[in-house]
Amino acid sequence: MKNYVKLFNFEMGRFLKGYLALVGFTVIVQVLGAVITSRSYTNKINEHVYHEGMAIDEFLSQFGDMSMYAIIHSLWIQGPILFCISVLLIYTLLIWYRDWFGKNTFIYRLLMLPTERMNIFFAKLTTIMVMVLSLVALQIMLLPVLNKLMGSLVPEAYFMNLSFKEMISGFNVLTILFPFSFSNFMIHYGLGLLAVSLIFTAILFERSFRLKGIVYGILYIALSLLILFSPVIMIAITETSYLYPLELFYFELILCVLVFVMSILTSRFLLNKKITV
Amino acid sequence: MGKYWKVIIIPLITSIVFITYYIHLQSNSKAIAQFFIAKQSGDDKEVEHISLDTEINYTDGREMVGITNKGSIVYSHLSIYEHLKHISKNSQINRLRKKYGSFIRGKQSVGRFFEKDDLLVHIDDSLNPFTHNGEKHNVTVSIYDLKTKEKDSFEVKLPHVDKYSWLFLVTASLNDNKLKIITSNEYEEPKSHITLTDYVVYTIDIDTKKVIDAEKIFEYTNEDISENQYSTLDFHTDKKDGFSDFIMIEERSYKDITVESEEEGEYNQQTQSTVALKKYDIKANKLSDITIPKELEGYTFEHFNGDVLYFVKQAEQSIHVVGYDHSKKKITSKQTFDSFVDEYGDYRANTIFYNNKLYVTNLIDESKSIELIIVDIVTGETIYKGKVEQKGKAPVKDYVFQNAFLNINQ
DSSP states (O other): OHHHHHHHHHHHHHHHHHHHHHHHHHHHHHHHHHHHHHHHHHHHHIIIIIISOOOHHHHHHHHOOBOTHHHHTSHHHHHHHHHHHHHHHHHHHHHHHHHHHSSSOHHHHHHHSSSOTHHHHHHHHHHHHHHHHHHHHHHHHHHHHHHHHHHHHSOGGGBOOOOHHHHHHTSHHHHHHSOSSHHHHHHHHHHHHHHHHHHHHHHHHHHHHHHHHHHHHHHHHHHHHHHHHHHHHHHHHHSOOOSOHHHHHHHHHHHHHHHHHHHHHHHHHIIIIIOOO | OGGGHHHHHHHHHHHHHHHHHHHHHHHHHHHHOOEEEEEEEEOGGGGTTEEEEEEEEETTEEEEEEEOSSOEEEGGGOOHHHHHHHHHHHOHHHHHHHHHGGGGTTTTTSSEEEEETTEEEEEEOTTOSOOTTSOOOEEEEEEEETTTTEEEEEEEEOSSOTTOSEEEEEEEEEETTEEEEEEEEEEEOTTTOOEEEEEEEEEEETTTTEEEEEEEEEEEEEOOSBTTEEEEEEEEESOSSBOOSEEEEEEEEEEEEEEEETTTEEEEEEEEEEEEEEEEETTTTEEEEEOOOGGGTTOEEEEEETTEEEEEEEETTEEEEEEEETTTTEEEEEEEEEOOBOTTOOBOOEEEEETTEEEEEEEETTTTEEEEEEEETTTOOEEEEEEEEEOSSSOOOSEEEOOOEEEEOO
8 A cells, every 4th residue: 555655646746747737727728718808898898888888788788798608618718628638638648658668768667666566557547537636626616716707807787697507517528527416426537437447458458569469459448348338239239228227327337347347457467467577 | 744745635635626516516406406396285196296397597597407296306416327217216117117027128118018907018119210121010019918927929010011111109909809000101102202191000810910900091191281381190099008999180280470579579479279180989990070169279189088079279378278078069168277478478388188187387476486287177176286385494586487397107
């Protein structure tokens, strides 16, 4: 356990600068978006209402009111989210490959450590999940702050205050990132954990067997997906569902656990027996 | 310990944010999920199987909520598991599963079940749309007798179906071990490209497991009457989940009319009315026309119980329900209920006929409540009256109901 914590701390430290850069980028772009969007709207108010004498009702019917929807539907919010998702996806691959292709082939030192090799796997897996969840948490904190910020920049009569739920409902990706029910949260991020572990296993296949390993990795992911989707594929082929909806749910849950355990055991085998220093 | 701050601080803050987020959502869902159907008169048993699905607009958002006499649930707060559980709890399949066990498995998503006492028949119409090669025009019939525990399943090939592109199972009837399947069979007239529908009765002898008769009872041409008017043919069966003895064939006309209003300007409104009715006696194989009396012009046919036909008409701020005995050619009942009309002139009262009961839902108290009235259509007596109220010490004040749809799960 102690070795795992040390490795986890080490992995977190290696990506800390990158992580803080993502945090900074998200905060700056979204705050900037809120300020620019609010300013451009207040400029419109100044121009039409104060200079041209347009009535407030007429202005609102022509330009609409200002709310968080204006930036939630824009790249100001969506851009940093999609950027962070892309960076973390790339880092899921880099977290392994930087050990091999970095300045000093660091993987040799890692693998020579007097500890279970699976600790390296779990430390990397935890690092990715913690990074993902902490960025999601940052977004949860940022949305109400941005709402308040916009509310303070736009005159009250022109601003529609949105509840947190409305803000989230305004952009489908957000409802996936922060589901309204806790069990859905567990399902979404459980699937995320499963996907990362599958990618890790595929990487270990590639590292173990090199070119052939790419094929093995792809086949492994294909096999896992086949297992996961087998009940749905069966329904599509036979056009009949022999399982009731709740049974199908439990069955899929068991399959997910099975595929995850399979991924851990395969990775353990590859790390212990196939990857040599 | 200080050197491990990264693995302590980041996960700790993340956990606090998520815990706060879900506690906030949970408390919010409790705050809005406190509506229930409060009885004003009648027996609570009448609404045990009922749920009112409605959209509630709050000052800070809107929610889809299901309201029962016990309380309410906010649909967006249900997890996938809870959602599936909710669907399963309320389905007809669930009731059949409890009664007939494994016989239901694999059949729930294809075809229909017909129940008569302890006999359950499943007709598999999963072959829709029928293939064009003319080979798959088979229907699988499965029978389970709960008393004798006997199960049987066989396939029958429907005759003369090659020209049809689509077959739809309307209903079925079972008498003297003869199973009658009524289908609507669609095809396109090659020259005119007009879609025609044949209504055919296939008689299957359960003992020999063969189709012994196929008879076209009716033909319909699906063609627009004019640019702003069209009609459809609808079927009404006397038993929703069981074998039917009669079916009513209704031709309904839809017409778009332009309404001029000082406030809204010109806008289109659709009117609908029943223009023709036929009754088909399945056992006697007899199709007869029903004359709709002049005073029911503009009404729509919704339900029948024996010889009494029920017509409904949405009028300004009211909804009229009329019972008409077609054999005696006289109106047997007339009832009027209030109907909410919103600022755009849309009517919001809904009527549903189920098991010889009429369910009327209407928005009342400036859309802050929903009224539910249940009428026994045989006796004409109001057997239940209730309205949506709030539970709890801190009722929500700023809200309105947008609509009310009734779900009857039996």
